[in-house]
Amino acid sequence: MYIKGRYILSACLLVFVQQATAAATAAAMDCKKAANDVENTICANKTLYELDAQMGTLYRQLMSAATATQPELKRTQRAWLKTRNACADDVACLDGSYRQRLQILKAQWTQAVAWQPDTVDVQAMNDLQESIRAESKGHPEFALEHALAARAFESSQTSFAGDPVDSYGEQTSFPKSRPKGVSEDEWKALNASSIDGAAETGRSSYALLDLDHDGQRDLIVDTYAGGTGLFTYVETWRRTGERFVKRSVEPESSLFYTNDRGANQAISWIKLHDRIYAAYRNGAYGVDNLYLLNPLKVNRQVPTVSVRYSYALQVPTTQHKEDGTSTYELDADLHEALNQAITQAMKIASDSNPDAPLCPIPPTGAGDDDYYSYGPGHYTIEKIADLPVMIGGECYIGALIDWFGSYSEKTGLFAQLAVRKPGVEASGTTYEVHGRRHVTDVSSTLGKVELNGD
Template identity: 65%
Template structure:
C-alpha cells in the first residue's frame, strides 16, 4: 500500500499501524506471486480479492478486526499459492522410489537390522560442497547473521550472487550455517541454509535457495519457511542427501517404534505429494537381569521371579495392537479409584513415545505397565533402548522403571505417495 495515497479510514489505519502495514505488505507479495503462478485462475482470484476488500473495509478503524481479516486471507492465499506451485512427482521420482525400496529389500537379506542405514549411506551425494557459518550477533551470542565478508571456499561469482539475494535464515533466530552444493545438476552450486533455533524441541530448520544466474532464489515466497525441520528432543528425525536416478533428494527420515519413514523431498521445490518408503520392524525385547540404579553407573540384580515376570510381559508387546485397552488391564475391584485407573498407565512426557499399555503380573499382584522409548532410536551397540514403567492401580505408591533392550529385524518395506506425517515429540 502506498501510504501517501491513503484514501479512507481503513487505509489510514493500516498505514498508522506497523503490524497491519506488514500484513498488507505480505499480502501484496503473496497475491502477486499467486497471480503469476495461476494464470488460468486469475479472474477468479481477482474477484475473490475484491470481495475480501469489501469485507475488510467494514472493519473501518478497528485494528483487531483488520488484523483478523488480514491473517485469515493470508492463510487462504498461502494455501492457494502452495497448491498452484507444488511439485508433482514424475515418472523419474517413482522409479527412484522403486529403486530405493528394492535396494533396502535386497540389503535386508544380509543385514535385517541396518539395511536402511547402509543403503542411504551408499547413496550419499558425492558432488563437491562447501560450507561457512554466519557472523555472531553483537546483541546475542545464540544468534548469527549472514556474513558480511566473503567466506573462504566461496567463489567470487557466488559471493556476488549471494550478496545480491538478501539471504535470510531458515528460522527467525538461531545459529545458522550455510552449504553450497549443486542440488539440481545444472553445474551451479545452490544454497542450503541450516538454522538451529533451539526451543523446547531443540529444533533445527533447513531451507534452500536455487542459484539462478546472478542471484539465489528462495524455494518458498513465505518469509518463514523450511524444506524440513528436525526435533532433537523427543522425535527421532534426520536427513540424508542422496542421489537416485541422477536426481538429488533430501531423504527426510521420521521414525517411531517399529517403523522408519523416509520421504524423498525435492530440495528446491514445494513438496506436498511426496514419495515415501516405510520400513517396518519386529523386535526381540529383553529385560536384562542387571539393571542400572538412578546414578546411571552402579547396578543391581533382579530377583528371578521378577525377571521372569517382566520378560514374559514384554514378549507379548509385538502381539498387542492398541495403546489404549478396551478392557481393564488389571481386575477392577468393587471399591476404589474407579475404572479409569485400570485401563491405562497414563500420559507420557512429550519427549518420549509410549509404545503400549500392558498388564504385568508379579506373583499374585497385577500392575499397570507402559513400554516407552525414544521414537525408535536405535544403535549398533545397544539396539533399541526402552523402559518398562509399572504402577499399582488405585495406589499412592510411585512407579517403578526397568530397562528394556531390543534387537530388530525388517518385516516389510512398502512405498506410498502422500503428505509428510511427523512425530512432534
Template identity: 55%
Template sequence: MEKTICASAALYELDTQMGGVYRSLVKASPQAQPELKTAQRGWLKTRDQCAADVDCLDQRYRERLQSLQKQLSETVAYKPLDVDKLAAEDLQQAIRTASNADPEFPMERALELLAIKTGTSRFSDVEDEDASEDEAHFPTTIPKGVTKDEWKALTASKIEGASESGKSSYTLMDLDGDGRRDLIVDTYAGGTGLFSYIETYRRTGDVFVRRTNSLGAESSSSSSLLSLNDRGANQSLDWINLRGRVYAAYRSSYYGVDQLYLLNPLEVTGAVPIVTVHYRYELSVPKIQKDEASGNSITLDNALHEALIQALGKVSKTEAKDIGEQKEPICPIPPSGEGDGDYYGYGPGHYTFEIVGDMPVIIGGQCYIGRMVDWFGNYSAKDGLGAQLVMRKPDLEDTERSYQVNGKRRMTDVATSVGKVEGDNGG
C-alpha cells in the same frame, strides 16, 4: 474504507501482502482466474461491511491472506514426476538388497551408498570473541571452499538474514544439476523440541533466491523445506542422488517403522514419494540393570525377571499401540471399587517419548499396571532399541519402578507410496 486502511500501518501492510499473494495466485493458475476474481469480489463486499472498524478489518484481512496463501501453496507445490516415483522404487530395491546382508540397518546402508560425498563446501556463522555464546553472524570474509563468484552472490543475496532465529551452517551443493551450486541453510533454533530448520536457495543469475520466493514475503519468512525435532521425535536428513537427481531424504521414525520422504529440495513441497520400512523386534529385559538414581548395577531376581519377560509378551513387536484407557481394566478392580479409574491405563504420556503399549505385570500374585515406552524407534548398533518398562500399583502413589528393555530388529517389509510429509513443521 480506503482512508481507514491507509491510516493504519498494520492494515496497509496486510493489504499490500494480500494483493501480492492474490496477484501471484492469479498468475500461477490462469485457468482459474474467473473463479478467483469472483471470490475476491465477494470478499471485498464482506470486508466493506466492517466500515471503519479497524479490528474487524484486521480480522478480515488476516483470514483472507491465510486462505490465499494456502491456495497459492497448493497451486505451486511440486507434484512428483514419473522419474521421482522411479527414484523411490530404486531406493526401495536398494534397501531390500541391503537387508540381505544387514537386516537391522538396511535403510542406513542404502543411504550411505547413495549419499552425495563430493562437490560440496560447508561453513558456519562466526561467533565474536567478545559476544555471548548464542550470538553469531554470517561470515564477513570468504570461507574456505567458496569461490569468489559464489561469495559475491552470497553477499548480494543478504543471506545473513537466515540466521536471525539461531546459529546457522551453510552448504553449497548443486541441487538442480545446472552446474552451479545452490545453497542449503541449516538453522538451529532450539526451543522445547530442540528444532533445526532447513531451507534452500537456488542460484539464479548473480544471487541466491529462496525456494519459497514464489509464495511471497510472508510465507518465505515463516516456512522451511523441513524441520528436525531433536526432542520428541526421531528424525534425520540425508542428501542423496537417485537417477541423476538430488533429493533431501527426510526420515521420520517410530517404533517399528521408518518413513523416508524424498523431497525435491528447490520446490515448494506438496505430495512426495515415500519409502516405508517396517521392522519386527525381539524384545528382552537385561537381568543386570543400571539403577538410574545411584548409577550402580543391580541384578534382578529370577521371579521379577521372569515376570517382566512375561509382561513383554503382551506388547506388539511391530507397532506402537497407544490406545489410551482400555475398555477392560488392566488389573482386577478391588470389590470396593475405590480408585477404579487407575486400573484402565497407566496414565498420560509425555511428548519426549512414545507409548508402545500398556499391559499387566504379575509379580508374586500382585498385579501392577505396566507400560513400555521408547524414543520413537531410536536404534543403535551398540544397544539396539532403547526402551523402558515402567510399572506401578494401580491404587498407590509413588510406587513407580522402571526397567531397561532391549530390542533387536529385523526388516520385514519395504514399500513405496506418494503422500504428504508427516512429522515435520516445514513447508
C-alpha cells in the same frame, strides 16, 4: 550431508515466494501518487502499507507462475480492489480485507508451484523400496540405513557459520565478510538476497551446494533455535540469476524442522535417477517412514517408503542404577517374570480388550481407573503398550516405552518397562529393555508427510 536427531515436526504451509524487504517495498503503492481516501489511509498506516507491499509481491509472483489462470486472477483481483475500496478510511476494514485476500493468494500460489512427482520420481521411490528389500536379506537390522548410504549425495560443498550476535554465541547473523570457499559471484548474490536464519533467534549455519544440477550452487540454512524441544529448522534458497530466492513465503516455514526431544527423525541427502532428494525419515516403534522431499520446491504429495519391523525383546539381567554408570543384577525370579511380561507385550497390545482392567480390581482401595493403564506418559517418550506384570503371584501394572524406535548397533532398541503396584501412592520401578529388529515389510506410496509430535 547428514543431519540426525530426535525431532518434533509440525505441518507447515510450504510455499515459494521471495520475501526480500527491498523487493516487497518496491511492490507497494507509490504514496506520492495517493489519490483517494483508501490510498491515503494505507500510506499513513505502517501495517497496511506492509500488507500492500506483500500483496504486490505475491500478486506479481503468482501472475508469473500461473500463466494459464492469469485472466481469472486479474478478474478476481479487480473485484477484490472494489471490495477493498469500499472500506474507505476504515483501518480495521482494510486490514481484514488485505489479510483475507493474502490468504487466498497464498493458497493459489501453493497450488501453482507445488511439486508434482512425475514418473521419474515414482521410479526412484520404487527402486529405493526394492533396494531396501534386497538389503534386508543380509542386513535385517539396518537395511534402510545401508540403502541410503549407498545413494549418498556427494557434491562440491562449502559450509560456514553465522557471526555471533551475543557474547554467548546463542544467536547469530549472516556473515559480514565473505567466508572461505564462497566465490565473489556467490557472495554478491547472497548479499543481494536478505539471507538470515530460519528463526528469529538461534545459531544458524549455511551450506552451498548444487541441488538442481543447473551449475549454480543453492543455499541450505540450518538454524538451531533451542526451546523445550531443542528445535532445529532447515530451509533452502534456490540460486536464480543474481539472487538466491527462498523456497517459502512464510517467515517461519521450513523444508523440515526438527528437535532433539519427542521424536526420532533424520535427514539424508541422496541422489536417485540423477535427482537430488532430502530423504526425511520419521521413526516410531515398528516403523520408519521415509519421505523423498524435493529440496527446492513446495512439497505436498511426496514419494514415501515405509519400512516395518518386528522385535525380539528382552530384559537384561544387568541393570543400570539411576546414576547411569553403576549396575546391579536382577533376581532370577524377577528377571523371568519381567521377560514373560515383555514376551506377551505386543500380543496384549494388539489383542486385549481396552475396556478390561489389566489387574483384578479389589472391592476396596483405589479407584477403578488405576487398574486400566500405567498412566499418562511424557511427550519425550512413546508408550508402546500397557500390560500386566505378574511378580510373586501379585499383579502389577506395567508400561513398555521407548524413544520412538530409536535404534543403535550396540543395544538395538533401547526401551524401558515401568512397573507399579496398583492402588499404591508410590512411584514405580523402571527396568531396561533391549530389542533386536528385523524388516518384515517394505511398501511405497505417494502421500503427505506425517510426523510424530505435531
